[in-house]
Amino acid sequence: MISAKRIRIEKNQEVSANYVKKKMDFINYLDNDSLAQIFMLLPISERITMKEVCSKWQEACQLAWHDIKKYKCTNTIVRNHKKCILTQRYVEKVLFNCGIYLKELILSLICDSSIMPIIAEHCKNLKTLEFALVEFGNKNTYRFVEAFTQLEQLKVVKIHISGYNFQFRMLNSLPKDINEIHLFFKPNGSPEISFDSGIIKSTLFTTMLFNSDPVAPSFFSLKKFTNLRSLTIHRCIITDIIQEISRKTTLVYLDLEKCKTKKEIFTFNQLLNLEHLNIKDVSFMDIPNLLSGIFNACKNLKHLDAPDFHVDLAEIKMENWVNWRNLVHLNIRWQASDAIIENIIKHCNNLEFINIDELNSESTIELTKLENLNHLDFEVTNIDNEVMVAIINNCKKLKHLVLPEYNMVKASIFYDLSKLQYIESLNLAFSFKLGDSAIIAIAKNCKLLKCLNIKNCNITSSGYIALTGLKNLEELNIEMSVNVEDNFVVKLRGIKSLYCSGCHELTDTGIIQFIKNNPDLEFLNISFNTNVTMDTIIAAEEAVKNRTNDTFLAIKSVDSDIEKACHEASKNRTNDTFLSIKTNDPDLEKACSESQWLIDC
Template structure:
């Protein structure tokens, strides 16, 4: 047999062996592949993810230990390509891109029985498609952030199995079923409830939150509309029953009225943060009632019709956001800075109140600070920022 023929037959045999090996490895299931990839260094796993979809999902599974306590999803656009293709581990915390596959999501529900923190609000796969009985794995869950079609059955399941839940965030692609929301208010240990985007609430849901969620410290509601006519919007006043509230955010447009703000000011004495940006029906008369809140540190009244008279009465603040409050002048801001020595941020985007006189006054008011707090005035105007640099002498003042 010639050497040439031997070489040809050897190359043919090697090629056939490679095909057999490829067929064998591709016939393995996800778990078996994950077990193999788990033995590889992380950089090599990242490269393997680019081979095919199946290998990518298997690599994701290989990074998912059963003893994990936290899972977070992040936006790919915030990271470079290398990070986007990877799943990051920090101790018992697990981070992944929103490309989390249905297979990996299912595995999380089946295997992570010690999970306490699950943040998959950016997941493209619908959590509602996971079999309801798989939620039994999450009896230790304390933090849940999801985006899905919240049905009554899913709400019943969460209440049944996730009795230790303290933080619940629902970011809906559609509208939440009010029956489901009323069920979720039965979570006895709930301290934080965040309802975002296209959620529509009726008065029964508002009342259920107010009556059942007695331990709430944080409540955030962002909705496009409320089903009920304006005559029943006084039911929003029921929120003031939540006397342990420390952080309240109500982005509900004209649905929020003066009576609710006054009720909150009278009853929610532990309130530290209030965000009511864009609630244009609120008048300054109601806002003045907020000066009764001795613990209030952060206030967002952007897009509201407020004047110097109001902000001059504020004391104890650390943050004030008043973007596009066009009636405010430098006189009001100067008095605000003097009255609030711990003030660390003023946001004034869309106003013409940041003048040289205001910067000089702020410079004088902050240069003798002994609390170590830097005051940031945020105008987001590069030209003004450059112009004010030569004026500012205080190490405790920054204009951006």
């Protein structure tokens, strides 16, 4: 006979089970809008998974995407608690769900031209599109033409192109109201790119580059883009479009870095609205005084990057010096005089960077009076103690400082660098009089420091340990340093790039722990470290695989042990890799390919 007590227990258990069941199922009593609000708290990868649970959740998930206005291809995704390499198929799933809400889309090389019809169909409200290209052809061109025609809201397009052929005329299909076109070419083997019959074609960098037939501008024209404000073209022969560029008065931003032209006469004088001009490493043939009119005509110019052009600033009319009042960045070759420096100091109050490559000490000292100056680079210029004292006393807003290698700056002046409290990037490589006391003072006072280069300096372990107090430090170069040991690197946190080549006291133990302690590490140079072996590479891959972010790690090495590690990995490879080996060694490159590790040559 069952006792009353047992009956009560079983009844209570039954009630409890029913309660738990109802409690666990409570979420399904929510309406779809409420469920969607919950799903919107999840990352994109989890939202895609949620729709596979049941039909109700699938309906609710359709309402959980309107908050996604920007999507950028990352390196990896997390699915079922496992990190995987991102694929185009996954990106397509994302676009199916949130494409209609997207304003900005940034694709990577994992996506080819076959994704363009999907973008055209599902991303009608897109304002900004950025993507990379490595393959071309008529079929691919048709896909882009169709997509550009349908993306009527598009205002900004950025294209990164690798390879030999690009159907340039596809850009004629962009909306006429587009504001920005940015084209970044990176041809294989460093050939140049030229406009030829509507195709950008690879040509070796020889004198033959300038002997090809003229190109009809009808294949690509800027005329229809009446609201074009920003234009970037890198590594192209722009002869047949330079006239249109020079007359595009709506331009505010123009970047023609590493472009070339034939004997085509033009000026920038009509670009009165121009604020940013980059013609670094541009080859303009037989065009004298190309920039002379800019300084007299362009009243809004803020940034000029033309280090290969010598400009005689004495030709600037006195009444036009006022046009320089907005200048922030001035990178040209120029000769200093007392009058010119006086005008620069008087009229260029906003100047943050100015080229000082050909200036003597007296002129440089005068320029330190520019109160907003925050970038000084003496890499190819000698510097003396008097200049250093002027910089420390006058340039209170300095953020970036590069000293020449093998400089003779006194130890006491290095100590005073700690007064530069806003410094973010400091290059003191091969400064043999730099000592512990200066490094300790810099570490104590320069709390904003993000990038530090003290390659081959006379620092002891005490000085290195002090650097662990720099909480914002992201890039550190300590190459060829005999006193760098494991007990220093294991204490570093937040590092993204570490250059420790030739630090022979470092071992696997220290480097492995350093990698584990710095989950945002992107680059590590361990070349010529005799005590660092393949154990570091194997441990690095495991550590990177277990990261919760999507950061890849590139390791540079020339060690034969790394080659052995690659061969070993090729036998056991069962999943995606998140590690790349940076090398110029053909044997190591082959071993990396067999192991499926990425190669960054």
